[in-house]
Amino acid sequence: MSSVSGVSATQAPARRKPNGKSKLGWNLLGLLVFLTAGFPVYWMLNTAFKPAADAIDPDPSLLPTGLTLSNFSRALDISDFWGPVGRSLTVSLAVVVVGMIVGTLAALAISRFAFRGRKVVIVGILAVQMVPLVAMIIPVFLLLNDLGQYDRLTGLIITYLTFILPFTVWTLRGFIVNIPKELEEAAMVDGCSRTGAFVRVVFPLLAPGMVATSVYAFIQAWNEYLYALMLMSQQNQTATVWLGNFTTKHGTEYAPMMAGSTMMAVPIVILFLLVQRKMAAGLTAGAVKG
Numbered sequence: 001m002s003s004v005s006g007v008s009a010t011q012a013p014a015r016r017k018p019n020g021k022s023k024l025g026w027n028l029l030g031l032l033v034f035l036t037a038g039f040p041v042y043w044m045l046n047t048a049f050k051p052a053a054d055a056i057d058p059d060p061s062l063l064p065t066g067l068t069l070s071n072f073s074r075a076l077d078i079s080d081f082w083g084p085v086g087r088s089l090t091v092s093l094a095v096v097v098v099g100m101i102v103g104t105l106a107a108l109a110i111s112r113f114a115f116r117g118r119k120v121v122i123v124g125i126l127a128v129q130m131v132p133l134v135a136m137i138i139p140v141f142l143l144l145n146d147l148g149q150y151d152r153l154t155g156l157i158i159t160y161l162t163f164i165l166p167f168t169v170w171t172l173r174g175f176i177v178n179i180p181k182e183l184e185e186a187a188m189v190d191g192c193s194r195t196g197a198f199v200r201v202v203f204p205l206l207a208p209g210m211v212a213t214s215v216y217a218f219i220q221a222w223n224e225y226l227y228a229l230m231l232m233s234q235q236n237q238t239a240t241v242w243l244g245n246f247t248t249k250h251g252t253e254y255a256p257m258m259a260g261s262t263m264m265a266v267p268i269v270i271l272f273l274l275v276q277r278k279m280a281a282g283l284t285a286g287a288v289k290g
Helices: 002-011 020-049 070-077 082-112 118-129 133-147 153-177 181-189 194-223 226-231 239-246 254-278
Strands: none
Touching: 020 070, 020 254, 070 254, 082 118, 082 153, 082 194, 082 239, 082 254, 118 153, 133 153, 133 226, 153 194, 153 226, 181 194, 194 239, 194 254, 226 239, 239 254
């Protein structure tokens, strides 16, 4: 027995240690991806803090040539800033709250219950996501106009839910499917109802998925421009449409526009800082031991 085990041990392939050149190559690739993704953000900040004359220089410098806060003052003086930002926050938060409540219940029903037409619902969710948003502008405009929701925040919230909710349902469904049913069954055997099993067992494990999905929904609603431009008047414009005030018949004020974009990015950065620890998925790994 010992000889057999010895032979098998000698014949077992040894683990390959990562090569130094391979690690260096992956590190360089990661650095390249970081620089490619981060350069637009850096250029936005660089332009926001540089003098307006340097922002339109035909031979711009990669490094800051001077720092000034006048661009932010100019951005705040153009039209109204806090009004569009407040409306964007209201719409985005409403979309997240309603989308997470409805999306969680719908994803739970699709994942845990077998009902007639279940596959049709799943295919319909996927089909809705494949429809270009620009193709629905005229139908959405006519529908909101008939319902008296044109140029109203509630109408804009309903419109955003039409393309954010399908993604929310599909994403949460993937998280719920990865949560073993045995956990719910064990909780129900211990005396919990189905609702109690979901609240006490499934919901805590689903929290990372809900956080990641809600962040995506918030970003989509916060950055949306086309529907906000077509469905809202200038008095009720959102923050993304407000940035269009920097482009006039006399040209574009790039430095104040970048300052306004920087201020608009602050809520997204704060949101990521608050939920970054909840963004990781896979908390259910090893929850059920076979």
